[in-house]
Amino acid sequence: xxxxxxxxxxxxxxxxxxxxxxxxxxxxxxxxxxxxxxxxxxxxxxxxxxxxxxxxxxxxxxxxxxxxxxxxxxxxxxxxxxxxxxxxxxxxxxxxxxxxxxxxxxxxxxxxxxxxxxxxxxxxxxxxxxxxxxxxxxxxxxxxxxxxxxxxxxxxxxxxxxxxxxxxxxxxxxxxxxxxxxxxxxxxxxxxxxxxxxxxxxxxxxxxxxxxxxxxxxxxxxxxxxxxxxxxxxxxxxxxxxxxxxxxxxxxxxxxxxxxxxxxxxxxxxxxxxxxxxxxxxxxxxxxxxxxxxxxxxxxxxxxxxxxxxxxxxxxxxxxxxxxxxxxxxxxxxxxxxxxxxxxxxxxxxxxxxxxxxxxxxxxxxxxxxxxxxxxxxxxxxxxxxxxxxxxxxxxxxxx
Amino acid sequence: xxxxxxxxxxxxxxxxxxxxxxxxxxxxxxxxxxxxxxxxxxxxxxxxxxxxxxxxxxxxxxxxxxxxxxxxxxxxxxxxxxxxxxxxxxxxxxxxxxxxxxxxxxxxxxxxxxxxxxxxxxxxxxxxxxxxxxxxxxxxxxxxxxxxxxxxxxxxxxxxxxxxxxxxxxxxxxxxxxxxxxxxxxxxxxxxxxxxxxxxxxxxxxxxxxxxxxxxxxxxxxxxxxxxxxxx
Numbered sequence: 001x002x003x004x005x006x007x008x009x010x011x012x013x014x015x016x017x018x019x020x021x022x023x024x025x026x027x028x029x030x031x032x033x034x035x036x037x038x039x040x041x042x043x044x045x046x047x048x049x050x051x052x053x054x055x056x057x058x059x060x061x062x063x064x065x066x067x068x069x070x071x072x073x074x075x076x077x078x079x080x081x082x083x084x085x086x087x088x089x090x091x092x093x094x095x096x097x098x099x100x101x102x103x104x105x106x107x108x109x110x111x112x113x114x115x116x117x118x119x120x121x122x123x124x125x126x127x128x129x130x131x132x133x134x135x136x137x138x139x140x141x142x143x144x145x146x147x148x149x150x151x152x153x154x155x156x157x158x159x160x161x162x163x164x165x166x167x168x169x170x171x172x173x174x175x176x177x178x179x180x181x182x183x184x185x186x187x188x189x190x191x192x193x194x195x196x197x198x199x200x201x202x203x204x205x206x207x208x209x210x211x212x213x214x215x216x217x218x219x220x221x222x223x224x225x226x227x228x229x230x231x232x233x234x235x236x237x238x239x240x241x242x243x244x245x246x247x248x249x250x251x252x253x254x255x256x257x258x259x260x261x262x263x264x265x266x267x268x269x270x271x272x273x274x275x276x277x278x279x280x281x282x283x284x285x286x287x288x289x290x291x292x293x294x295x296x297x298x299x300x301x302x303x304x305x306x307x308x309x310x311x312x313x314x315x316x317x318x319x320x321x322x323x324x325x326x327x328x329x330x331x332x333x334x335x336x337x338x339x340x341x342x343x344x345x346x347x348x349x350x351x352x353x354x355x356x357x358x359x360x361x362x363x364x365x366x367x368x369x370x371x372x373x374x375x376x377x378x379x380x381x382x383x384x385x386x387x388x389x390x391x392x393x394x395x396x397x398x399x400x
Numbered sequence: 401x402x403x404x405x406x407x408x409x410x411x412x413x414x415x416x417x418x419x420x421x422x423x424x425x426x427x428x429x430x431x432x433x434x435x436x437x438x439x440x441x442x443x444x445x446x447x448x449x450x451x452x453x454x455x456x457x458x459x460x461x462x463x464x465x466x467x468x469x470x471x472x473x474x475x476x477x478x479x480x481x482x483x484x485x486x487x488x489x490x491x492x493x494x495x496x497x498x499x500x501x502x503x504x505x506x507x508x509x510x511x512x513x514x515x516x517x518x519x520x521x522x523x524x525x526x527x528x529x530x531x532x533x534x535x536x537x538x539x540x541x542x543x544x545x546x547x548x549x550x551x552x553x554x555x556x557x558x559x560x561x562x563x564x565x566x567x568x569x570x571x572x573x574x575x576x577x578x579x580x581x582x583x584x585x586x587x588x589x590x591x592x593x594x595x596x597x598x599x600x601x602x603x604x605x606x607x608x609x610x611x612x613x614x615x616x617x618x619x620x621x622x623x624x625x626x627x628x629x630x631x632x
Contacts, residue, residue: 006501301501301516302484303460303487304487305488305517307481391462392460393452397452
């Protein structure tokens, strides 16, 4: 005996009851999907940053350590104007065990200074760079030339187009993959281009800490340790040999953040589990109450020829439709709350935040819907099973 | 006239958690036969076991002892699916109290048994039964908009629209005025006589006995014949 369109009619013609169940499951889906996306994004951001940093040790000016938190700087990818003498690079290279030392020079520009967007300008030495160049190589098979830029994914200018910085036209020749950090709004150029841009800024009367007089200064040295050497030992040697600098071990930094991220992930997961457990109990009670309230209606359906299986099917269909609607609503609301505000979440958390791929997001949404359906089905199946144990005649007598 | 529904030594025992006797019989050793083309009326005081007997005859309440036969079929020997199919196709049950599905209109309620059986339902036949019972203007009304008497007549129309072999009506005139009581009893008697259905009416109302071929009385769970012959 089939119940046909009865479940749909039951849901549509009892909007209050239906809305309550949909909202309950929506809350459940929102907590799970939103929590999963945030945790995945944090993990993804950290992994991407780790891959991008590439270096074993980063050497920065000593003044920087007292001004800013190094971890925050590198994790958020917001570079500042701090410099050390270029001779520091030679000093670093003198240390035994240093395989490669690649300099970077940072310049920040306000939107009004140069172009249509606020950018961070990072000068690299393509000849020795091993942190950014591998990412550039994916889209450009040669070194960056003069007045050429590789841009972060959030810089709107496309490859082949020109970007004007301080009234100088630079050609975008490569676009980098997303990191979920401020590096996504950076533009990379060679050191000569950096000097040209600096001179252009001065012509416009814009003063930076870095000037064309001291234009050979650098902001950071990325160090790759030679095989067979202990990174900790090299860090100690660098600290002793290169004065007025600060050394940062990227692995330690990443590990520290990974641990704190694992803590965050655990907390979010625990919260999600608690929300699920609570929602499951609430759903169980809600469905039990709903079915108790409708005992007579179900007994009448039995009287008219609905089998136990048919009745369970009716209840499960209603529940599945509510769960599906609630799941979609929850996933939708969570998407609206999370995806448009990735930059805000990233800056609030102070951690790299890289939204998972569309495929992963769809898989998470699908899993959320599946689990929401499953929880609803378990909760209502239990109530339906209890109902089916009672003779309809007994129920009809009770309610007569 | 053939025997359609037969009850053999039906008993239903219940257990009480409190009281002097911890178990009692709601129905004890009741035997009854319903014939096609006849109206049988079952009378008795409240709590005498009438509804319990009707539910056992309807396949809705498993008896503690005894058997119910529909033709050659042992009703309680069927599995749930077959019993449900039998209730849907061969038994028209009018339960006591409200029995409308609140989310369906009156007409949808009447067509529901056919739709549960996977058929569309005969709308014209349903409307004829509604007209016969004086509720033809309420097709699109929701149960919440109907009075108690209108809901009773809707439940009766639903049972009749099933075109069952047996109609089992529990207090079908309970919420009705005299005019509608007569209308309902007449419809039930006419369907027995013209369509050859076996009709059982459980009622407090002595008026129902006037329409009966057989009258039974229940007292303390025990069934006994009161008389045979009516106004027919």
